[in-house]
Amino acid sequence: MKKRFLVIFLFLLAIGLLTACSSSNETEDNLIDPTTDTESTADWASLDIEDIIDSSSTIALVKVKDVEKSIDDEGFESQLATLKVEKTLTDNVPQDIKLHQALNYVENGGRYILFIEQRGENGYYYELSEESVIPIKNNKAVSGISGFTGEFTIDEFFSELAKKVD
Numbered sequence: 001m002k003k004r005f006l007v008i009f010l011f012l013l014a015i016g017l018l019t020a021c022s023s024s025n026e027t028e029d030n031l032i033d034p035t036t037d038t039e040s041t042a043d044w045a046s047l048d049i050e051d052i053i054d055s056s057s058t059i060a061l062v063k064v065k066d067v068e069k070s071i072d073d074e075g076f077e078s079q080l081a082t083l084k085v086e087k088t089l090t091d092n093v094p095q096d097i098k099l100h101q102a103l104n105y106v107e108n109g110g111r112y113i114l115f116i117e118q119r120g121e122n123g124y125y126y127e128l129s130e131e132s133v134i135p136i137k138n139n140k141a142v143s144g145i146s147g148f149t150g151e152f153t154i155d156e157f158f159s160e161l162a163k164k165v166d
Contacts, residue, residue: 047129049148049164055128056115058097059161061087061136061154065096067108079105080124086111089158089165100124104133111136113157 047055062083069079081099083106099106099116104127106112115132116125127133131145134157141157143149152160 046146047131048146052115052128052132052145053161053165055117056132057090057117058093058125059089059113059115059165060085060093060097061111061113061158062097062099064106064108064110064112067105069105076102078102081106081108083114087154087158089162098122098124100126104130106133113141113154 053059060083062085064081065084066082067079068081069077071077079101081101083097083099085093085095085097099114113134113136114125115128117128118125131143134141134143136154139153140151141154142151143157148161148164
């Protein structure tokens with residue numbers, strides 16, 4: 001009887017050890033090595049239309065003239081885009097501006113409606129949130145901004161937005 005108990009005990013102990021070892025290997029295989037991951041990520045603030053308007057120094061329809069990607073000393077990629085301002089709801093905006101981005105890059109030749117803010121001594125503009133960069137496709141803008149969602153023509157977008165700005 002003691003021999004049978006000992007065999008069952010050793011069998012259960014062996015199964016327990018095998019299970020523990022195999023699950024620790026799976027955990028190690030699923031870990032991301034932070035030293036090799038250079039893709040930037042961000043937790044954007046959730047802004048509604050009023051917050052985005054209040055935080056924006058410029059609301060503009062732009063066309064991307066040129067993009068220049070770079071990698072900083074820490075290995076993070078960013079992009080500096082030269083934009084031609086086609087239409088704006090704000091005054092005193094130069095015809096060409098520079099947009100500095102770490103995420104969600106604008107594409108060369110693309111058209112966008114941007115809610116942006118000018119910061120720093122370099123005069124660069126920065127996006128406010130993920131929703132503050134709205135691509136134009138087939139002359140339509142699709143907004144996902146809380147309080148201002150929907151598909152608009154460019155004129156409709158600026159007309160409806162002007163009502164919110166006033």
